[in-house]
Amino acid sequence: MKVMKFGGTSVGKPERMKHIASLLQKETEPALVVLSALSGTTNALVSIGNHIAANDRHSALQTINTLQEHYYNFLKELLQSETTYNKAKAIVDEHFDFLNIILKISFSEALSKDILAQGELLSTKIFSCYLEEIGESFALLPALEFMSIDENEEPQIGSIRTRLTQLINQNKDKKVLVTQGYICRNARGEVDNLKRGGSDYTASLVAAAINASVCEIWTDIDGMHNNDPRIVNKTVPVEQLSFDEAAELAYFGAKILHPASIWPAQQYKIPVKLLNTMEPDAKGTLITQEAAASGVKAVAAKDNIIAIKVKSGRMLLAYGFLRKIFEVFEKYKTPIDMITTSEVAVSLTIDNPEFLKPIIKELEVLGTVEVDEGQAIISVVGHNINETEEIIKKLFGSIRNIPIRMVSYGGSRHNISLLVAAEHKIQLLQQLNKGMFGLN
Numbered sequence: 095m096k097v098m099k100f101g102g103t104s105v106g107k108p109e110r111m112k113h114i115a116s117l118l119q120k121e122t123e124p125a126l127v128v129l130s131a132l133s134g135t136t137n138a139l140v141s142i143g144n145h146i147a148a149n150d151r152h153s154a155l156q157t158i159n160t161l162q163e164h165y166y167n168f169l170k171e172l173l174q175s176e177t178t179y180n181k182a183k184a185i186v187d188e189h190f191d192f193l194n195i196i197l198k199i200s201f202s203e204a205l206s207k208d209i210l211a212q213g214e215l216l217s218t219k220i221f222s223c224y225l226e227e228i229g230e231s232f233a234l235l236p237a238l239e240f241m242s243i244d245e246n247e248e249p250q251i252g253s254i255r256t257r258l259t260q261l262i263n264q265n266k267d268k269k270v271l272v273t274q275g276y277i278c279r280n281a282r283g284e285v286d287n288l289k290r291g292g293s294d295y296t297a298s299l300v301a302a303a304i305n306a307s308v309c310e311i312w313t314d315i316d317g318m319h320n321n322d323p324r325i326v327n328k329t330v331p332v333e334q335l336s337f338d339e340a341a342e343l344a345y346f347g348a349k350i351l352h353p354a355s356i357w358p359a360q361q362y363k364i365p366v367k368l369l370n371t372m373e374p375d376a377k378g379t380l381i382t383q384e385a386a387a388s389g390v391k392a393v394a395a396k397d398n399i400i401a402i403k404v405k406s407g408r409m410l411l412a413y414g415f416l417r418k419i420f421e422v423f424e425k426y427k428t429p430i431d432m433i434t435t436s437e438v439a440v441s442l443t444i445d446n447p448e449f450l451k452p453i454i455k456e457l458e459v460l461g462t463v464e465v466d467e468g469q470a471i472i473s474v475v476g477h478n479i480n481e482t483e484e485i486i487k488k489l490f491g492s493i494r495n496i497p498i499r500m501v502s503y504g505g506s507r508h509n510i511s512l513l514v515a516a517e518h519k520i521q522l523l524q525q526l527n528k529g530m531f532g533l534n
Contacts, residue, residue, distance in 0.1 A: 131213025492529025
């Protein structure tokens with residue numbers, strides 16, 4: 095059995111939902127389909143929750159009514175049969191009745207999670223109505239019956255496998271199984287969500303749990319590109335990556351994947367394919383345990399980076415200086431992206447400004463602190479690139495005329511990262527596209 099995940103843009107229009115069904119009809123092996131909410135729905139649900147939290151019930155009601163009307167129009171275009179249309183409309187009404195009821199309830203974090211879950215519940219039930227209309231052999235497997243996280247918000251593959259296998263065995267005769275991405279139950283049995291990576295994370299967890307033949311992530315772009323196609327004119331999809339290379343690219347800015355999302359598939363050695371719903375015949379990108387070859391595969395950029403430099407005249411031969419710095423960031427649960435050291439100073443970067451002020455205050459006890467906001471990390475990723483002399487020559491030949499704030503080299507065999515002011519990001523990406531890949 096394979097796992098096929100379709101994101102919000104892939105199910106965001108009636109014709110695209112029909113297209114997904116046509117893809118499934120061509121499949122020769124059973125498929126477990128993971129769906130995101132229709133594009134725009136999650137943002138609307140977040141807005142509804144925010145209005146309720148601010149006690150602005152009028153704005154919340156307006157957003158609910160607008161969203162409900164969108165779903166009515168969606169059904170009119172999707173479904174031809176009066177029977178299935180009426181069934182789907184009753185489903186939509188049921189979920190929007192719930193949203194209208196919560197207008198009378200005091201806002202809470204648990205209520206917020208219930209609101210956010212409505213998107214995936216709606217998309218999968220509506221898609222199931224369409225599959226029923228076209229006579230497809232299918233079953234809907236509610237994610238809330240098998241997907242769970244523990245008290246540390248970590249999913250447990252073992253218990254997910256047990257419950258999911260039972261549901262699959264109950265529907266052995268079905269060619270297509272449909273479930274929700276993103277949503278789950280927490281350790282208290284309440285509706286919750288996976289946060290990191292959302293539906294991609296669900297797909298990867300499900301693939302690992304059932305030992306799938308492949309985990310396919312279908313989006314609106316034909317695989318992971320060698321550079322950011324929104325910024326650089328000419329980019330090409332990368333045919334094959336290792337999990338390590340893909341994880342580096344995802345962490346350092348490649349938007350097609352969340353860095354946590356493919357971890358379960360990697361642990362259980364399930365190949366992942368990144369494919370384009372709009373161009374299903376395109377090769378896309380295959381992610382496996384082993385790299386296809388050495389060399390640079392792609393460049394990624396991470397925005398909104400903050401550089402922090404801590405300088406101390408007492409650092410020379412002083413034990414514990416680095417430990418004390420790391421303890422500050424550990425205390426505030428703020429990850430560090432890059433770090434460089436000298437005899438008297440430490441420079442590092444973070445991407446989360448939430449606790450910046452208290453972090454700076456505590457670091458000032460250790461030395462002089464300089465902070466530069468508005469930075470960007472540009473990462474060049476590939477297999478064993480730090481061991482290839484020709485790559486280093488090309489890399490540093492490509493960054494001429496651009497001031498480099500920091501360089502991270504040697505910490506990973508697969509990644510060389512450069513820190514630059516955000517204003518130089520586009521120029522550097524374009525120069526790297528030409529210098530590393532020969533593309534203008």
